[in-house]
Amino acid sequence: MTLNTLTLNEALKKLAKKEFSLTELYRDIDHAVRTMNPELNVYLSINKEAKKQAADADGPLGGLPLAVKDNFLTRGMPTTASSNVLWGFLPPYESTVTERLRKSGGVIYGKTNMDAWAHGSSTETSDFGPTKNPRNTGYLPGGSSGGSAAAVAADMCIAAIGSETAGSIRQPASWCGVVGLKPTYGRVSRAGIVAMGSSLDSPGPIGKTVEDCALLFGLIAGADPYDATTGDMPVPDLTAVQHAGVKGMKIGIVYMDHPHIRGTDVDKAVKQAGKVFASLGAHVEEVPLSEKLEEGKILTPDYAIGVYTVVQRAEVSSNLARYDGVRYGRDRSYFGEEAKRRIMLGTFTLSKGYADKYYIRAQQVRSLYIKNFHDLFGRYDILISTPTPGYALPLGASAGSPMFGELQDMMVEPSSLAGLPGISVPVYRNPSTNLYLGLNIMADQWQEEKMIRAASAFEQNTDWNPWLKKGHV
Amino acid sequence: MTKTGNGFELVVGMEIHVELKTKSKMFCGCKNDPFRAPKPNIYTCPVCLGMPGGLPVPNKKAVEWTIMLGLALGCRINKLSKFDRKNYFYPDLPKGYQISQYDQPFCTDGSVMTPEGPVGITRVHLEEDTGKLLHTDIDGKRVTLIDYNRSGVPLVEIVTEPDIRSAEQARSFLKKLHQIIQYLDISEADMEKGTMRLEPNISLRTAGSDKLPGYKVEVKNINSFSFVVKAIEYESARQVKILKQGGIPDQETRGFIESQGVTKTQRRKETADDYRYFPEPDIPPFFLDDEFVSSVRAMIPEMPDEKLTRFVSQYGLTEYDARILTETRAKADFFEKAVAIGGVSSKAIANRMINRKIDVLGTQPAEFVNALRKESQKTAVPTETYEAVITEVINSNPKAVEDYRAGKQTALMFLLGQARRKNGSLDPREVIAGLKKKLG
Numbered sequence: 001m002t003l004n005t006l007t008l009n010e011a012l013k014k015l016a017k018k019e020f021s022l023t024e025l026y027r028d029i030d031h032a033v034r035t036m037n038p039e040l041n042v043y044l045s046i047n048k049e050a051k052k053q054a055a056d057a058d059g060p061l062g063g064l065p066l067a068v069k070d071n072f073l074t075r076g077m078p079t080t081a082s083s084n085v086l087w088g089f090l091p092p093y094e095s096t097v098t099e100r101l102r103k104s105g106g107v108i109y110g111k112t113n114m115d116a117w118a119h120g121s122s123t124e125t126s127d128f129g130p131t132k133n134p135r136n137t138g139y140l141p142g143g144s145s146g147g148s149a150a151a152v153a154a155d156m157c158i159a160a161i162g163s164e165t166a167g168s169i170r171q172p173a174s175w176c177g178v179v180g181l182k183p184t185y186g187r188v189s190r191a192g193i194v195a196m197g198s199s200l201d202s203p204g205p206i207g208k209t210v211e212d213c214a215l216l217f218g219l220i221a222g223a224d225p226y227d228a229t230t231g232d233m234p235v236p237d238l239t240a241v242q243h244a245g246v247k248g249m250k251i252g253i254v255y256m257d258h259p260h261i262r263g264t265d266v267d268k269a270v271k272q273a274g275k276v277f278a279s280l281g282a283h284v285e286e287v288p289l290s291e292k293l294e295e296g297k298i299l300t301p302d303y304a305i306g307v308y309t310v311v312q313r314a315e316v317s318s319n320l321a322r323y324d325g326v327r328y329g330r331d332r333s334y335f336g337e338e339a340k341r342r343i344m345l346g347t348f349t350l351s352k353g354y355a356d357k358y359y360i361r362a363q364q365v366r367s368l369y370i371k372n373f374h375d376l377f378g379r380y381d382i383l384i385s386t387p388t389p390g391y392a393l394p395l396g397a398s399a400g401s402p403m404f405g406e407l408q409d410m411m412v413e414p415s416s417l418a419g420l421p422g423i424s425v426p427v428y429r430n431p432s433t434n435l436y437l438g439l440n441i442m443a444d445q446w447q448e449e450k451m452i453r454a455a456s457a458f459e460q461n462t463d464w465n466p467w468l469k470k471g472h473v
Numbered sequence: 474m475t476k477t478g479n480g481f482e483l484v485v486g487m488e489i490h491v492e493l494k495t496k497s498k499m500f501c502g503c504k505n506d507p508f509r510a511p512k513p514n515i516y517t518c519p520v521c522l523g524m525p526g527g528l529p530v531p532n533k534k535a536v537e538w539t540i541m542l543g544l545a546l547g548c549r550i551n552k553l554s555k556f557d558r559k560n561y562f563y564p565d566l567p568k569g570y571q572i573s574q575y576d577q578p579f580c581t582d583g584s585v586m587t588p589e590g591p592v593g594i595t596r597v598h599l600e601e602d603t604g605k606l607l608h609t610d611i612d613g614k615r616v617t618l619i620d621y622n623r624s625g626v627p628l629v630e631i632v633t634e635p636d637i638r639s640a641e642q643a644r645s646f647l648k649k650l651h652q653i654i655q656y657l658d659i660s661e662a663d664m665e666k667g668t669m670r671l672e673p674n675i676s677l678r679t680a681g682s683d684k685l686p687g688y689k690v691e692v693k694n695i696n697s698f699s700f701v702v703k704a705i706e707y708e709s710a711r712q713v714k715i716l717k718q719g720g721i722p723d724q725e726t727r728g729f730i731e732s733q734g735v736t737k738t739q740r741r742k743e744t745a746d747d748y749r750y751f752p753e754p755d756i757p758p759f760f761l762d763d764e765f766v767s768s769v770r771a772m773i774p775e776m777p778d779e780k781l782t783r784f785v786s787q788y789g790l791t792e793y794d795a796r797i798l799t800e801t802r803a804k805a806d807f808f809e810k811a812v813a814i815g816g817v818s819s820k821a822i823a824n825r826m827i828n829r830k831i832d833v834l835g836t837q838p839a840e841f842v843n844a845l846r847k848e849s850q851k852t853a854v855p856t857e858t859y860e861a862v863i864t865e866v867i868n869s870n871p872k873a874v875e876d877y878r879a880g881k882q883t884a885l886m887f888l889l890g891q892a893r894r895k896n897g898s899l900d901p902r903e904v905i906a907g908l909k910k911k912l913g
Contacts, residue, residue, distance in 0.1 A: 073525060073526045079525070081525075086525070091524075091525070091526075092524070095526060190526075190528060191527075191528050192519075192527075193526050194525045194526055195525070197754075199754035226530065227528050227530070227755075228530045228755060228756050229528075229754075229755060229756070315751075315754055317560075318558050318560055318751070320569075321560065321562065321568065321569020321570055322525070322567060322568045322569050323525075324564075326564060326567075326619070327522060327523070327524070327567065328524070328525075347749065350560070350750075350751055351747055351749060352747045352749075355749070355751070359751060
C-alpha cells in the first residue's frame with residue numbers, strides 16, 4: 001500500500017495517530033505523479049513549494065496535497081485555464097476557494113488540465129494536450145474538470161477541486177469513477193476563477209469518497225464579500241448529517257425513459273440504485289418524462305441544450321472580451337477554435353434583432369425549467385439520474401463535434417440552469433473496460449444535506465466505490 | 474417658446490454624466506479619487522483592472538445616492554432594477570464591457586422646472602467610469618498610456634426628454650441640476666475636471682410642429698455651461714443653413730472646439746451602435762421596497778426651492794436676496810449660522826454677504842458677524858439723516874414723485890436708488906417707509 005491511495009478522511013485519521021509523516025505521504029504522491037503524469041497529462045504545473053507549505057500548514061486539512069483545476073487563480077503560480085492566451089500569466093491574487101483551502105491547512109500540489117477556458121466535456125480541447133482516463137488510457141476522462149477527476153482516480157492527489165457550469169464536475173467524476181459535488185449556484189464563491197458562464201459557474205470538490213467531498217464543501221462554501229452572487233444562508237455541516245440515511249425520503253428517478261438512456265447500462269444502474277434506496281427505507285418512484293411543462297412530470301432535457309448553449313455562449317462572448325493582451329497574457333490570436341466559435345455564437349445571439357429570438361427566448365425557457373423543479377421538489381426530497389448519457393468515450397471522440405459537450409451534459413443542463421446542486425457517485429463499473437458510470441443525485445437549491453445523505457447511504461451500502469471496497473488500504 | 478427666428482424651433486435633449494464622490498469605487502474597494510492621485514494606476518485592483526476572476530460587488534452608497542438624486546429630480550424609483558453589460562471594445566475599458574443599466578434603470582420619469590418651462594427627466598441610471606488614455610511621446614515614439622485610477626468610478630447618467638427649446642433654457646436647466654447635485658453633496662460636479670460632463674443632442678424642426686426631427690446631432694467635449702450655450706447657438710445656425718437649403722443635417726457626433734466656438738464632426742453615426750446589452754450575471758437584481766425608498770428619501774436635505782421659500786418667510790428676505798443666498802448650500806449654511814449668532818439683523822447679514830461677495834468657505838461666521846456688528850454701531854444712521862435725504866430726493870425728482878402718485882410702483886424703487894446713492898448706509902426698508910409716509 002502506498003500513502004497516496006488514502007482517502008482524505010483516512011489520511012487525516014492516520015496522520016493524527018502519527019501512523020506516517022507528511023514527508024512520507026508527499027514522497028508517495030511525488031512518485032505517482034512522476035510515473036503517471038507523462039502519460040496521463042493530469043498536471044499542467046506542480047507547486048515546487050508544496051512540501052514546505054505542507055510542513056507549515058495549520059488547519060483541518062493537515063497539509064495534505066490537493067489538485068486544483070487550472071482556472072482557479074493562485075498567487076504566483078501559473079494559471080492558464082488550459083489556454084495559450086494565458087500562457088505565462090502569474091496571478092497577483094488568489095481565488096477565494098484556494099485561499100480558504102490554504103487557510104484550512106490545504107496545500108495546492110499542482111494545477112490540473114481542463115478543456116481550454118472550461119469549454120468542453122472531454123479535456124481534449126486543452127491547448128496543452130488531452131488528459132487520459134486513468135481507468136483506461138484509451139478513453140477520455142471527461143471534462144472540463146478532467147484533470148482534477150483524473151488526479152483523484154489515479155491517486156495523484158488526496159482530493160481535488162473543480163468547477164462546473166453544467167456537468168464539468170459530475171461528468172468527469174462519473175467517467176473516472178470518483179465522487180464529484182456541484183454545489184448550489186451561489187454557495188461557493190466564483191471570485192478569482194476564470195469566468196465561463198457567470199450565471200452557472202459553480203466551484204466544487206472532487207474526491208475519493210462522499211465523506212471527503214462533504215469535508216471540502218464545508219471549507220470552501222459560504223458567503224464571500226468578493227462575489228455578490230454568493231448567498232448568506234448558513235452553510236450546512238454535511239459531515240455531520242451524511243450518515244443520517246434515507247429512511248422516509250421521497251426519491252424520484254428522472255430521465256430514464258429518455259430515448260438516449262432507455263435500455264442502456266445507465267438505465268439499469270440508476271434503477272438498481274433506486275432499489276438500493278428503497279431497501280434502505282426510501283419511497284422511490286419514476287417520474288415520467290414530458291415534452292411540455294406538466295405537474296408531477298420532468299420536462300425533457302432536450303430543450304435545455306439550446307437554452308444552455310445560448311445563455312452560456314452569450315456570457316462567454318462577454319467574459320472573454322478582457323483577454324486583449326493589454327494587461328496580461330498573450331493577445332487574441334492565441335484563442336483556440338472552440339473559444340472562437342463560442343465568442344462568435346454568443347456575439348450573434350446578443351446582437352440587435354437576434355437577442356429577442358435567442359437570448360431572451362432562452363431565458364424564458366430557462367424559467368420553465370425552474371418552475372418544473374420547483375414543482376418536483378415539492379413532491380420529492382431528491383431526484384436521481386445520470387450525469388451523462390453513458391460511459392467515457394475513446395480519445396479523439398470530441399474532435400470535429402462542436403456540440404460534443406452539450407450532448408454529454410444534457411442530463412444535468414436543466415438542473416444547472418435552475419442553479420441546483422448535485423453529486424455524482426460511482427454506480428457501476430464495466431468489468432470488461434474498467435470504465436465507470438455515475439449516479440447523479442440532485443436536490444433543491446441550498447438542500448445539499450439531502451443529497452449528501454443519499455450519496456453517503458448509497459456509497460456505504462454498495463460496493464462501487466473503489467476506495468471503500470473491502471480489502472482496500 | 475423660443476423660435477430660431479427662421480421658422481424653425483430648437484429641440485434639445487441633454488445627457489449628463491456625473492461622477493459620484495463615494496469613498497470607494499463602484500464595484501471594488503479601491504479609493505475613488507482619480508483627480509488627486511499622486512501617480513497613475515495606484516488605485517487599482519483585479520476588479521477595476523479587469524483581471525481574470527475579478528467580480529463586481531456594487532457600492533451600496535452609490536446606489537443610495539443615485540436613488541436620492543432620482544427622488545430629488547421627481548423620478549419614479551423602479552421596484553425592480555438591475556445592472557447590464559454594455560459590450561464594446563476600447564482600450565480604456567479593461568473588461569471589454571461597461572457595467573451600466575439598460576432597460577431597468579433605478580429612476581425614471583422625473584422633471585426639473587426652469588423659468589422657461591419644465592424639462593422632463595427620462596431616466597437616471599448608475600454605471601462605471603472608464604480608465605483614461607494619455608497620448609504622448611516617449612523616446613520620440615508616439616504612445617498611448619492608460620491610467621486605470623478612474624476605471625470603475627461610480628458614474629450617474631441623467632437623460633432628459635427633448636424638452637429644451639433655447640440655449641438659455643439649457644443653461645437654466647443645467648444650473649438647476651448642478652445646484653441640486655451640489656445640495657445633495659454627492660459629486661464634485663466639476664466640469665473642468667470632468668466630474669460633470671455635458672452632451673446636448675441638438676436638432677431643429679419646423680416651428681409649430683410637434684414631431685421629433687428625424688436626426689440629431691450630439692455634441693461632446695463641452696466643459697462649461699456657457700459653452701453649452703455657445704454650442705447650441707452655433708449648431709442652431711449651422712443646421713438652419715442646411716435646412717434652408719433643403720438639406721437634412723447628418724446624424725453625427727460633433728466635438729465642440731472651445732477656442733473657435735464651433736463644432737466639428739467627430740464620428741458619423743450611419744448605423745445604430747450595437748452594444749449587445751444583457752443582464753449582468755455577476756450582480757443579482759435589486760428589489761427596492763417602499764421602506765428602502767423612504768429611508769433614502771429621508772436622507773435628502775432641504776432642497777434649493779424649499780430653502781428659498783423658507784428664507785423669505787423666516788428671515789423676511791426678498792426673493793431676489795434669498796435666491797442668491799440659497800445658490801449653494803455653503804452660502805445658505807453660512808447665512809443661517811451668522812443669523813443664529815445674533816446681534817445683527819438678518820437683512821444686514823444678507824446685504825453684506827451679497828454686496829461684498831463674502832467667501833463663505835474661507836470666513837468664520839462669528840468673525841463676520843462681529844465685524845458687521847462693530848461697523849453698524851459706528852455707522853448707525855440717525856433719524857435726522859433719513860429725514861434730510863428723503864426730503865432732498867423728493868424735491869429733486871418731481872417726475873418720479875408724480876409717477877408714484879399715479880400708481881407706478883417702480884418709481885418708488887427709483888427714489889430708493891437715488892437715496893441710497895446719496896448715502897449708502899441707509900437701510901432700504903427705512904427709506905421706503907419714510908418715502909411712503911411723505912408721499913402719502
